[in-house]
Structures are given as C-alpha cells and as structure tokens.
Amino acid sequence: MSGCCRYIPGVVTLRMDPHRCGGCGMCAQVCPHGVFVVEGGTARIADRDACMECGACALNCSSGAIEVEQGVGCARAIIHGWITGGPPSCDCGGDGGSTCC
Amino acid sequence: MRSCGPETCGSGAASTEGAGQGELPGYRRWHFVSGFLETPIGPVPVVKTSLERPDRIGAALVRLGVGRGRYRVAPGLYAVGAPGPESPVLVTANYKLSFDSLRKELAGLNAWILVLDTAGVNVWCAAGKKTFGTMELARRVAACGLTEVVTHRRLVVPQLGAPGVAAHEVKRLCGFRVVFGPVRAADIPAFLQAGMKATPAMRRVEFPALDRVAVGLVEFANERRTMLWVALALFALAGAGEGVFSLKRAWLGLWTGFAAYMLGFVGGNVLCPLALPWLPGRSFALKGAVAGLAAGAGAWAFAPNPLAGVGLWLGAVAAASWYGMNFTGSSTYTSPTGVEKEMRAAIPVQAAALAVALVLWRLGVGGVS
Structure with a gap:
C-alpha cells in the first residue's frame, strides 16, 4: 500500500x-x-x-x-475479549446473530 | 440427504413451464435462478449474472443493518452459463452479498459456484473464524459429489479465504487442489483468461476512499442503540440538579450534548475514514481525535456559553477518537497486536477527556447547586 x-x-x-x-x-x-x-x-x-x-x-x-x-485487528473484538475473558471475538457470525467481522 | 441443490423427486428441472417453474412443494425459487442444469448429481440451479431489484434492495437493507444475519443463500453447488466437466469451480460464502458480488462478475463465463456454509458471513471474516475453512470446504466438496460433476480437481478459492483454508490440507482431505484466486471478484475473468494466474495487483488488498466511507457509514445503523443510551444519559444528567429536575434544562442539555456527540460520530465514522491517509499518526484513536477536533469545532455554533462550548468540543473529540479506534475493525490493514497496543494507550485518555467534557458541559448548562 x-x-x-x-x-x-x-x-x-x-x-x-x-x-x-x-x-x-x-x-x-x-x-x-x-x-x-x-x-x-x-x-x-x-x-x-x-x-x-x-x-x-x-x-x-x-x-x-x-x-x-x-486474530482480527478490531477494537470491538478486543473489548469483547477483555470483557468475557476469552479470546478476541466480535461475538458474531453465529446463527441468527449479526454478521459483522 | 445432500445439502447440495434440489433433490430429484419433484425437482426443479422436471416441473412445468411458466409461473412456479423450478419450484418444489413448499419451496420457492430464488429470483436469481434462471433455470436448472441436469448433471450427474441432479439438477443444479443456474444463476443470473446481473443483479436485479431485489438484490439491490436487499443490499441496501443489510447496509442499514436490516436482516443482515439472515441474508443468506443455501450452501451447495450452483451453475453460471452452461458449465461442463472442465469448467472451473469458484468457491464463495453463503452471505448473499458475497454470492451476488461474485455472480455479477461472471457474465459470459461457464463456471460452477460452490457455496460454503459460513453462517451468512462474508469470505474474509468467515475465514478468520474458520467457518470458511478447510473442513467445511472438504465436507462440501464431498456432500455435493463434485467429483461426479467435474473431471478436473481444482478449486478456485478467493485469496481472502486463505486465513481459513489450508490448501495442502484440502488436497489431502478431498483430493482437490486449491488455487487461490484474486482478492476482488471483478478480477476473476482476467484471472481465468490468464490460465488461473493472478497478477501481483490482484493479490493486494487496498482500502480506497469509497470503501472507507461506505464501511464507515454502516456505523450509523450499528450504533442506533448507543445513540439512544447517549440521549437518555444526557437528558438525565442535564435535568438533574437545582429544583430536583428541570425539563427545560434537560432539553437544552439533550440537544446540545447530542449534537456534539453526533459531530464526534461524524468525525470518527465519516471524516476519519475519508481522510485516513492524511490524518497524522498511525493510531486510529489519534486520527479520530484529530478528525473530532475539526468536526467538534462546529459545537461553537450552538454552545449556550463558552464553558459548555469547551465541554461539547472536548466531548466530540473523545467520541470521534473512540469511533476512529473502532474503525480499525472495518479497515483492511490493522494487526490485532497493534490495535491492542493503541487501545491500551487511548482508552484512559478517552475516558478522562469524556469525564472532563461532561463536567464542563454540565456546568455550562447550569442549575448545579
């Protein structure tokens, strides 16, 4: 780039x-x-x-x-990981959920 | 049962001409299916290569956040043109926007499209989660009986599927060789023409201004709930105080505070993406803050007094910095390690700026005993 x-x-x-x-x-x-x-x-x-x-x-x-x-270079995913104590995830992509990245 | 195209009993191809053609009892045919092609595995839907009104309306709606989780096509095998046993197999995700952006580039070509079940997520994001992945690809190839449909053993997988698809593993699992195709579907005709060779430019992900702004605008739909909470908080904070609660003061606080928040929102989600290459620094939080400094200056147009004005401006900067930082998720080049690093530095500063901004704005609105 x-x-x-x-x-x-x-x-x-x-x-x-x-x-x-x-x-x-x-x-x-x-x-x-x-x-x-x-x-x-x-x-x-x-x-x-x-x-x-x-x-x-x-x-x-x-x-x-x-x-x-x-991993995904996404602030939202990292915050989700901090809150849940799990790996960074945008908490999406599951059935019926939102489909952000 | 094969999760791959209609079954033979009452199949689409066998039904009569006219309305309802190609429909199964209880199932409705998609508008983008022009007919069915008889193959050794049964009839395979032939898809159109031009987008129509329902496609455009659907695309507009999902960008507004309406029905995005359900915007899917059935996984399985589809045909474009009149493909035969030698025709290439192009792999994609079952997010309808991904499927549409592929088929619209295939006019005049004869090809197969193998749609994987990615739970309605686009190729790149699904690859990161491995739903667009080695296992699903190998499973889908077997489920569709692809070896009966084509004589070659090649799959064209979009390059952005590579974070989920290990080419050598796919080969081992189902005997098909993965050829990574171009990043953009628009380059597929040229890629096929060149004997499945991608130029270096086809392999690069760019992030042009139009894309940056388009993904930034989606935040308006994504953040509706936050907007509501911000409005409620501003209303409550401004109203509470002298005389227990003043509706007049709450209203003043709400509209000035919300207007400043929206200036920050536009700074972080529109101005920052647009001016991304020219904003100073590498950190998105910093870029957002600078965009917010510019956009937030607009608060002086409606600030009731200088004290509130400084608070509103600073609040807009904090909001823009936050949204700028969140824009890392929409960008095409930020590493998670880098994002975490900038977040650890930025979030305390953003929080402090927000706290100071709220105090100044609240003092400016008045009625603090």
Whole structure:
C-alpha cells in the first residue's frame, strides 16, 4: 500500500524460520499485503510492518516455517475479549446473530 | 440427504413451464435462478449474472443493518452459463452479498459456484473464524459429489479465504487442489483468461476512499442503540440538579450534548475514514481525535456559553477518537497486536477527556447547586 495506510510499526507477531522454508511461495501468494518475497528458492519477510496477522501464510505453509498469532485487528473484538475473558471475538457470525467481522 | 441443490423427486428441472417453474412443494425459487442444469448429481440451479431489484434492495437493507444475519443463500453447488466437466469451480460464502458480488462478475463465463456454509458471513471474516475453512470446504466438496460433476480437481478459492483454508490440507482431505484466486471478484475473468494466474495487483488488498466511507457509514445503523443510551444519559444528567429536575434544562442539555456527540460520530465514522491517509499518526484513536477536533469545532455554533462550548468540543473529540479506534475493525490493514497496543494507550485518555467534557458541559448548562 503506497502512501495510504501503514499501521503501527514493530508490533506484529509474525516470525519465519528460513531454514524450514521449502520455497513453495504459498505465503507470498496468499498475503494480501505483500509481506513476503520469494528469492532464490526461499521466502523471506520483506515488509513485516505491513502484516495484519490474518494468519493466511502460516496456515498455508506446509513446512510449518511461519508463525503468527492470528486474530482480527478490531477494537470491538478486543473489548469483547477483555470483557468475557476469552479470546478476541466480535461475538458474531453465529446463527441468527449479526454478521459483522 | 445432500445439502447440495434440489433433490430429484419433484425437482426443479422436471416441473412445468411458466409461473412456479423450478419450484418444489413448499419451496420457492430464488429470483436469481434462471433455470436448472441436469448433471450427474441432479439438477443444479443456474444463476443470473446481473443483479436485479431485489438484490439491490436487499443490499441496501443489510447496509442499514436490516436482516443482515439472515441474508443468506443455501450452501451447495450452483451453475453460471452452461458449465461442463472442465469448467472451473469458484468457491464463495453463503452471505448473499458475497454470492451476488461474485455472480455479477461472471457474465459470459461457464463456471460452477460452490457455496460454503459460513453462517451468512462474508469470505474474509468467515475465514478468520474458520467457518470458511478447510473442513467445511472438504465436507462440501464431498456432500455435493463434485467429483461426479467435474473431471478436473481444482478449486478456485478467493485469496481472502486463505486465513481459513489450508490448501495442502484440502488436497489431502478431498483430493482437490486449491488455487487461490484474486482478492476482488471483478478480477476473476482476467484471472481465468490468464490460465488461473493472478497478477501481483490482484493479490493486494487496498482500502480506497469509497470503501472507507461506505464501511464507515454502516456505523450509523450499528450504533442506533448507543445513540439512544447517549440521549437518555444526557437528558438525565442535564435535568438533574437545582429544583430536583428541570425539563427545560434537560432539553437544552439533550440537544446540545447530542449534537456534539453526533459531530464526534461524524468525525470518527465519516471524516476519519475519508481522510485516513492524511490524518497524522498511525493510531486510529489519534486520527479520530484529530478528525473530532475539526468536526467538534462546529459545537461553537450552538454552545449556550463558552464553558459548555469547551465541554461539547472536548466531548466530540473523545467520541470521534473512540469511533476512529473502532474503525480499525472495518479497515483492511490493522494487526490485532497493534490495535491492542493503541487501545491500551487511548482508552484512559478517552475516558478522562469524556469525564472532563461532561463536567464542563454540565456546568455550562447550569442549575448545579
């Protein structure tokens, strides 16, 4: 995202072990913010601060080289988590409930 | 029973022409179904690729928060055009808005649409909750007998479904290879044309001004209940005091306080999204506060006196900061770790600002013995 929309730097939980990378490039493919680049048969994190911790890369890394605490970057969900003592959740998506994110 | 298209007994395709065509006893055919296609698994509904009045009305209503939890299509297999065994299978969620935004981009194409049961939630959000997920996808492929319908073994899953769908797991579970398609449905024709190759631009999520404002406006519907509570609280706070309760004072407090709250609301939910790239800082709470500083200045137009004016202005800033912070949930790029960090810093400041604002406004309204 050029110009528009860079978020708080230096906070995300994204970690990658280059030694375990098989170089399939799936992480670069699924990332909506261009965090990864694949060069010379391995992926590397090129823009960590662009990560929104959606977890797509880690889930689709068949060699388990990527770790990230997946979640939704949503204040309302985090407040809900604080109140209920459970994980952040927007308390929606259940049957009959609201369908916010 | 297969949760996939009409059953053979009394099936749509077999019924007579004219009104009621394609209907089962007790079931009504959706307006977006133009007919039925005979397949090895039975008749599959063929959907139109243009949106019609009911689609537009439905879309408008859900954006106003009406019936959003029930705005769904049945999970299962659908057809577009005249697909055959070689035609691509496009996967989507059963939120009707998602389904509609996919089918309207498929004019002139022959394809299958596999709708997953995401409890009426869009692809990206459902993927985060794993309802648009590996298990549901593999289960739905089996339930629909997809192996009997197509000869290839490929599923085009929207890229934003990737937080819920592990491609290698899907392959292991049902034998189908997941190809992650473009972020936007509008790019699907080009993606298919290019032999299922997405350009880097197709893989990026943007957050253009129009989208920002559109999702911000939804808050007007979402926050109706909060608005009511704010109005009641302002009325009670202003009315109570000298003479036990003054209706005249309560009214003054209500309309000035609520007008300032709405200035903050507009600051946080309209101005902040619109000016997002240009507002200072990275924190949404800060961006919201700055937007509220601008929008809240409007309170001087109706402030009964300077004391109340400062309170109203500060209150609008606090409200705008709060709503700006909540806009993180609508944005396409905020990380939960970052959001939590900014919340821990912002909420105490917002609470303090609100408390000071209320005191100043209440003193300004008068009648405090």
